[in-house]
Every structure is written in structure tokens, then in C-alpha cells.
Amino acid sequence: MEFRVSKTSGVAHVDKEFGSNVAQFGNLTPEQVHEAARQAKILNLQRQLGAAMVKHLEKIYQNKAEIERLTLEAMERGLEAKEEIDKYVQQAIVASAKHNAHIQRLNHQMKQELQMMQGQLLSDKALATASFQQRLHLLRANHQAKSQIALHGFQQRLKEIQASPALAIAANQRQTAFTAYINTKDYDPILANFSSQRFPGGQQSLGGGGFLSGLLNFFTGK
Numbered sequence: 001m002e003f004r005v006s007k008t009s010g011v012a013h014v015d016k017e018f019g020s021n022v023a024q025f026g027n028l029t030p031e032q033v034h035e036a037a038r039q040a041k042i043l044n045l046q047r048q049l050g051a052a053m054v055k056h057l058e059k060i061y062q063n064k065a066e067i068e069r070l071t072l073e074a075m076e077r078g079l080e081a082k083e084e085i086d087k088y089v090q091q092a093i094v095a096s097a098k099h100n101a102h103i104q105r106l107n108h109q110m111k112q113e114l115q116m117m118q119g120q121l122l123s124d125k126a127l128a129t130a131s132f133q134q135r136l137h138l139l140r141a142n143h144q145a146k147s148q149i150a151l152h153g154f155q156q157r158l159k160e161i162q163a164s165p166a167l168a169i170a171a172n173q174r175q176t177a178f179t180a181y182i183n184t185k186d187y188d189p190i191l192a193n194f195s196s197q198r199f200p201g202g203q204q205s206l207g208g209g210g211f212l213s214g215l216l217n218f219f220t221g222k
Contacts, residue, residue, distance in 0.1 A: 001026065011023045019039075020036065021036070
């Protein structure tokens with residue numbers, strides 16, 4: 001039996017598009033129907049998978065776009081925060097520089113004050129040393145002058161003694177007697193009481209006004 005519709009060009013286009021056996025209608029075999037059933041199930045499964053895939057892809061696309069939006073928002077906020085932090089850092093750098101300059105000024109002033117104190121200490125020490133040396137020179141000069149005066153007096157006295165031995169002996173005896181008299185080496189209270197009774201007036205005559213008068217005449221040059 002001949003089927004004329006299957007001979008038209010439209011059947012060929014359907015067979016080409018879908019891979020079906022429309023041109024075999026009227027002459028189909030069980031194997032061809034089995035293959036068509038298998039493909040139908042496969043396509044049905046692919047339809048379900050495609051529908052599910054579309055839903056998943058839609059979520060993926062939405063989530064990716066949302067992630068990009070959130071990333072942009074985070075980046076913008078981070079840049080704003082960084083600009084603010086940079087401003088604070090700049091202020092901190094300026095404050096640190098001012099503080100360092102202040103510390104340097106204080107150190108410089110302290111060094112100057114220490115130098116002034118050291119200079120004043122050295123000056124005071126130099127003045128004290130000079131004053132001490134001057135006083136030492138004065139003491140040495142005074143000592144030398146006194147030594148020269150004593151030496152000159154000793155030399156004069158030595159010359160007088162050497163020039164007049166008799167006078168020196170007499171002077172030595174008078175000096176010894178005067179020392180004994182003023183120290184009362186030979187004083188005896190009993191003899192003194194006896195002498196005052198024997199010699200009225202309280203003074204014993206020892207030739208020319210007494211012993212004390214002779215000594216006074218010697219030391220006064222009379």
C-alpha cells in the first residue's frame with residue numbers, strides 16, 4: 001500500500017529536525033517504536049533536568065550579581081574608611097613630628113644649661129684656685145719677711161755679742177736674773193716677811209736703787 005503524504009517534502013523536514021520516522025508511517029517496525037519511546041523518555045528527563053537547571057542557574061546568576069554588588073559596597077566603604085584612616089595617620093605623623101621637635105628643643109636647652117653650669121663651675125673653681133694661690137703667696141711672703149726680720153735681728157744680736165763678749169755675758173746674766181726675778185724662783189715668804197721688818201719701806205736696797213731698778217735701767221738703756 002502506498003501512502004502519499006509521507007512522500008511530501010514536509011515529512012522530510014520533520015524527520016530531519018527531530019530524527020523521527022514519520023516517513024515510515026504505514027511501514028513502522030517494533031524496533032523503530034521502541035527507539036522512539038526510549039528517546040521520548042530521555043527527552044522528558046532532559047526537560048525535567050533543564051527546568052531544574054534553569055532554576056539553579058537563575059539563583060546562581062542572582063547570587064553572583066548580589067555578591068558583586070556586596071563586593072562593590074564593601075570596597076566603597078573600605079575606601080572611605082581608608083581615606084579617613086589616612087587622614088588620621090597624617091595627623092598622627094604631624095603630631096609625632098611636633099613632639100620630636102619639642103623633645104629636641106628640650107634636649108638642646110638642657111645641653112646649653114649643663115654647659116653653662118659646667119662653665120660656671122670651672123669659673124668658680126678657677127677663681128677659688130687663684131684666691132687660694134694668692135693667699136698662699138701672701139703667706140709665703142709674710143713668712144719670708146718674718147724669717148728675714150728674725151734672721152736680721154739674730155744676725156745683729158750675734159754681731160753685738162761677737163763684738164762685746166763681756167757685754168754679752170753681762171746681758172745674759174741680767175736676762176737670767178730678770179727671768180728668775182719675775183718667776184720668783186728665789187722667793188721665800190718667811191725671808192720676805194723678815195726683810196720687810198728689817199728694812200722698813202718694803203724694799204731691800206741692793207746698790208743704786210735695788211736689783212729691779214738695775215734690770216729696768218738695763219732694758220730701757222739708761
